[in-house]
Amino acid sequence: MLELQHTIASTPFTINGRDYHPPARPIVAICVDGCADEYLNTAIAHGRMPNVVKMSVQGYRGVVRGALPSFTNVNNCAIVTGLPPRQTGIGGNYIIDPQSGDEVMTNSSRFLKPDTILAAAERTGRKVAMVTAKDKLRELLAKGLETGISFSAEKANQVTAEVNHIADVESLAGPTPAIYSGEASVYVLRAGVALIEQGLADFLYLSTTDYMQHRYAPDAPEAIDFYAALDEQIGRLLALDAVVALTADHGMNAKCDTDGQPNVVYLETALNEQFGGGCRVICPITDPYVAHHGALGSAVTVYLPTNLDVNDVAAWIRDLPGVTEVHDKASAMSQLELPGDHVGDLFVLAARHAVIGRTPEHHDLSQLHGSLRSHGGRYEELVPLIVSEPLSDTYRAVAAGDPRNFDLFAFACNAARTAQAES
Ligand SMILES: [Zn+2]
DSSP: HHHHHOOOOOOOEEEEEEOOOOOOOOOEEETTTTTTTEEEEEEEHHTHHHHHHHHHHHHHEEEEOOOOOOOHHHHHHHHHHHHHHHHOOOOOOEETTTTTTOOEEEGOOOOOOOOOOHHHOOOOOOOHHHHHHHSSHHHHHHOOSSSOOESSSTGGOOOOHHHHHHSSSSHOOSOOOSSSHHHHHHHHHHHHHHHHHSSSSSEEEEEEEOHHHHOOOSHHHHHHHHHHHHHHHHHHHHHOOOOOEEESOOOEEOOOOOOBBBOEEEHHHHHHHHSOOOOOEETTTTOOOOOHTTTOEEEEEEOOOOOSSSHHHHHHHSTTTTEEEEEEHHHHHHHHHOOOOOOSEEEEEOTTOOOESSSSOOOOOGGSSSSOOOOOOOGGGGGEEEESSSSHHHHHOOOOOOOOOHHHHHHIIIIIIHHHHOO
16 A cells, blocks of 8 residues: 555646645545435445445535536536536537537537546646446546546447557456446446556546436335445445545436326427427437436426517426426526526426426337436435545535535545645
């Protein structure tokens, strides 16, 4: 362990207006996809997360606010840059490309505007590694990495030295898992442990997938076993003297009526019936992994034909059951911190138990594994933050205010250092 410490660079750096002072210890920032706080509470109540309990007691556990809409790409981009979506340029997984007018996925780094904390750390001599579960996130978040390792669990068996800066992952972390599995996420953490053990990385971002949370409620035995498996890997990271900071991109809620049927507002259908044709609804949750959610989430953006009055339509949408917030473009930018070029005329958020879709034909609910659990709105905005180190007075004050999940690297790099300095 001591030998490892001697080789770790601890040069401070500044990126996107923030200073980072990583100590000469492995830094591991973890985003547990879809980790609503109640998943941790339930697994802890069952005695299955001893390492997270240890982190919470010796370090810090609290709740932070994610970025809206509470989707994966939006929040992962915010976390790796330390910036809200308005500055990352990523306001959804799926957008109308302002340049081409086409509907596109945002899983390309050309959409990510700022430099990342990972690329900045690499320039100071840190050995950077980024491991994601879904391959869609890898290329997006690997922006600017010159030598840093990046790969996904999904395509662990397809890595190349040229693209991923590592030639063999399976001998480190085991056989490539199925993407629709809990193992796809556990693999991400196990790979992180192996990279530190082998001296290949000392500054890591590990980002899992929310298949298990979409499929299982917090008290399902499968969910509890899954969290126990994550906890085991977290214990191995702590044993390597890593500073571990963990948050989530968003929470997760059941989106069903009391009879268990999906509670969907088909907004494009409703608008075109009420106001005539030409209204277009874009579901920014849309991604290639349809078994998770059938492209149904709790936030959508609406493009209206020019003959309609935006305020009239907003007022009408606001009265629909299942809708909780309607923002015009200016309000979406100021109140939801969204990039204006990814937002239509209106941005709509749904209730805790509701999702908003386009038309019934657009969403294939037969592809769902299990009942509908999803995210995207205000009710999935609050997520856990757990840090392995005691917080300095400065970071205690940050945590007592309005901390964000995209403060993750600041907590990981700075909270421990100043705690030492102050003691
Ligand atoms: Zn997610």
